[in-house]
Amino acid sequence: LLAADGTVAASIFAEMSALAMRTGAINLGQGFPDEDGPAVVLEAARQAISDGVNQYPPGRGQPVLLEAIARHQYRFYALELDPGNEILVTAGATEALAATILALIEPGDEVVTFEPFYDAYGGLIGLGGGIHRPVPLRAPDYQPDLDALRATVTDRTRLIIVNDPHNPTGAVFARQTLELIVELAQRHDALIVTDEVYEHLTFQAPHIPITTLPGAWDRTVTISSGGKTFSLTGWKVGWVSAPSSIITAILAVKQFLTYVSAAPFQPAIAAGLDLPDSYFTHIAAELEHKRDVLATGLRAAGFEITLPQGSYFIVADATPLGFTDGAELCRRLPELAGVVAVPITAFCSPANRADYAPLVRFAFCKKIELLEQASKQLANLS
């Protein structure tokens, strides 16, 4: 976790946002929207502060939010959760991942992820003393190779970490893949941890939580967050749902990580989760339009891309433009085109970085005008 000179290594997202600040380039690197979420949710937080919801809430989360999460899981996925025992509120999905991984692995346990993987997974597996076993996702569709998956999951596997929709590739796993993951977890008595923070940002078909598949619920921990669904990434309200005994284990760790999560944002996110269906369809449709604008711009600039089915990221291959090193391209992109992106190698284990070298990630959760401007500037690359 330390850089070679002994300082704390900045995450790629912080590093690239700092580069955008320094150079004034358009920041399509770190994934955060440039418009805040719904006014009713913002107002609910202000109201909660005025109403004195400012002291430590219960460790599991405020009942008003636990109940709203349960209603949301029922409305969208027909899951019937017990809000008092099967849900835990966390400080963002990040704390949910940390508490889950630290609670569920012992040093030496193997943890399977899909590579490229969200950077926190690698760091947290390391903190827990686990052994990281990534399964590759490859262009053009970034679906896992099922034989590689079968070969990687063994009796040594404790956790399989799924991220669906997937950051950074925007892939949505096929039902057949989700079924195989459940089957392998059952066969090898592993647990599934599924990070579904982009659950409402899908463009082709409604999201399928892996925990709804036959045989999955008993061994699955589902993680989400208000950050993406409500365009409020700085609020850091996340949650976990799982069978009660697993929630108890995760809570045992959470109590020493943050103890509780921010009080006034909890009723506000509850108000968001209760918004009508039209809110959720609207955000996906709006984002799909943004995806198409940036995809058109990237293709016109000469990148090879796969249209993402979910999340707010596009992976672009810079090879046709003559760049074989995405990390170097990202360092030079502010000067070449006034744009910031993130190299995919930042989402890879050191041993496999060469396989993903020419790929870079662009975020499209930005205003249309900004995406059009970035597209215009990127045209200078060819």
Ligand code: PMP
């Ligand atoms: N998981 C994935 C896949 C992400 O992209 C992110 C980034 N927002 C997180 C987890 C972290 O979410 P939060 O900000 O709620 O901690």
Ligand code: GLN
């Ligand atoms: N999840 C966002 C991304 O992938 C930001 C995460 C972060 O800054 N740690 O860009």
